[in-house]
Amino acid sequence: MSKTAESVWNNCLAFIEDNITSQAYKTWFEPIKAVKLSDNALSIQVPSKFFYEWLEEHYVKILKVALTKELGATAKLVYIIRMENTYGNKQPFTEKIPSANRSNLQSQNVDVPLKNKSPELKNPFIIPGIRNVKIESQLNPNYNFDSFLEGESNRLARSAGLAVANKPGGTSFNPLLIFGGVGLGKTHLGHAIGVDIKDKYPEKTVLYISAEKFTQQYIESVKKNNRNDFIHFYQIIDVLIVDDIQLLSGKAGTQDVFFHIFNHLHQNGKQVILTSDKAPVDMIDIEQRLLSRFKWGLSAELNHPDYDTRVAIIKNKLYRDGVEMPDDIVEFLANNIKTNIRELEGAIISLIAHSSFNRKEITIELARKIVDNYVKHTKREVSIDYIQKVVSDYFQMDVDTLQSKTRKRHIVQARQLAMFFAKKFTKASLASIGSQIGQRDHATVLHACKTVDNLSSTDKQFRKYVEDLSKKLTL
Structure with missing residues (x-):
């Protein structure tokens, strides 16, 4: 019976599973997929470059023994990493990396099909009416519904x-x-x-x-x-x-x-x-x-993801990258990075990288250090809830009063200031701002912003309100 990539890899896995801990096997070997077997070279797909580096650092010897056992002394191992081109149209590309020489497995040349900073569309112009010309979709298959977790925010x-x-x-x-x-x-x-x-x-x-x-x-x-x-x-x-x-x-x-x-x-x-x-x-x-x-x-x-969605995003990211992390650290990250999903995933990658490169266990202390550094150097977006609290505290009222239907002048002005700063400091739409600040419509928010601009230029006391609140919100 001829060997296939799957049969060779399954035999390798059986050997590896018998020789390492079950947790290590589950984390670092279960996510790997066998891709092809050609010229005595087994190609395996791993979720990330970090994953590949970890295997080469910690498991290269056992990989060599397992593969040589199956394919003989001339065995070759090629890693295929699904990566994302962050330029241009974000088309994904595959990077093939031969197993490092220190493994003594024969290696192949590195093959990176697409690394163009500004890849052109295939067939950008075609003759009208001809429909048999293949048009590349430019889609990233990693961006799918399975990895887009549902929450109240989306x-x-x-x-x-x-x-x-x-x-x-x-x-x-x-x-x-x-x-x-x-x-x-x-x-x-x-x-x-x-x-x-x-x-x-x-x-x-x-x-x-x-x-x-x-x-x-x-x-x-x-x-x-x-x-x-x-x-x-x-x-x-x-x-x-x-x-x-x-x-x-x-x-x-x-x-x-x-x-x-x-x-x-x-x-x-x-x-x-x-x-x-x-x-x-x-x-x-x-x-x-x-x-x-x-x-x-x-x-x-x-909208910004709520706490439960942030926890789900972190766990999904860890699962896709084949990494285990204690629940208390997951909760710490979810509690401390609230602005957007990109920040959250960036902090996770930084934490895993620091842990791996410095050979340190992932602890709360390490997570706190990463989060402090990450958040310090990342422009944070002020939330509408936070703006309402700062404005309410400044005028010595509670948020419910600020959001109420009352037409008392000082409360109306506080509400208008909250809307003004929400438009200035967040990416939220006028409709979303109005909805979150007392269930108003977008026209009310637009009117509030114009009123604040007008009063700032004509009323000295009101201008001081704006200056004071700006300082509080940008600290």
Whole structure:
């Protein structure tokens, strides 16, 4: 019977499991997948570069013995690491790393297919009507619904995304606009919808593109005098996902061409998915005809994750990276990093790296040191709840009074100041600010901001309120 990658790796695992602790086996070997067996070389896929480095540092000898036992003295081992290109369109790439020479296993050349800082779309312009040309989706398969955990902060957006993925172009969520602050998962959710659609409807043409890249392509098409080809290319897309649509602000030509593409796709039952750091009502220098179309479907906001969601995110990240961490440290991280998911995952990676490189056990003391350093050097976003508390304390009232319906002048002014600073210091939409500060609408928040600006320039005492509160909120 001929050997396969799976059979060879399973035999290796059986040997390894008998020779290390069960916890070590579960953490460092169960997540590994056998990929292929070719020319006496076994390729295995590991979740991260850190994971690969840990195996080479701690388990290279047992790997050598197990593999030599199966394939003989000429055995080769190649690690395949799923990585993310953080430039351009964030397309994932695979990095193949041969086992280190110290293992005495024969090694292969390093092969990194994609590391271009600004990879071009494949077939950026094609002849209209030809549908048999393959268009690369530019999707990151690691950004999927399984790794996008549901919580109170994202339930509406995630549910809408699943509905769109099940029936692209066939729901009332067209376009689907996902908006929220930095690091809350907008890009992840956009990719997840696209990945799910490609899985369910492989015949559909799905394309992910950043608004910045879209603009660059449009400018290039104007230079080369093939604007119509540019438009025709995008008109054949079945599912168009545009990230950071607010970056079209002030770009009249790009907005005009996107308007025509949007209309064509929408009228032909194609799905459009947009992400933005602002709600449509808060976008500046975007033409009204575009803004009105953004509102045709559903605008779903991603908010800061609550405590339970943060704990779930940490545990999911640890599981995916094959790392164990005590519950008290998980709770400490969830309690101390509240701003966004990107910060949370960054702190976890830093903590694991420090523990690994310095050969230190992961303890509360180490976690506190990492969090202190990480938070100190990371720009934190002040929460609306915190703003309300600071303003309430400053005017010697409780938050319930600040949020109440009373029209007493000093309370109204305190409420307006809270709205003003919420708009200034957070990425929340006007509607979200109003909802959190006494269930007001976005027009009330807009009026409050204008009132604060006017009073600051005409009332000396009021200007002092603004200055004092600014200092308190930026300490």
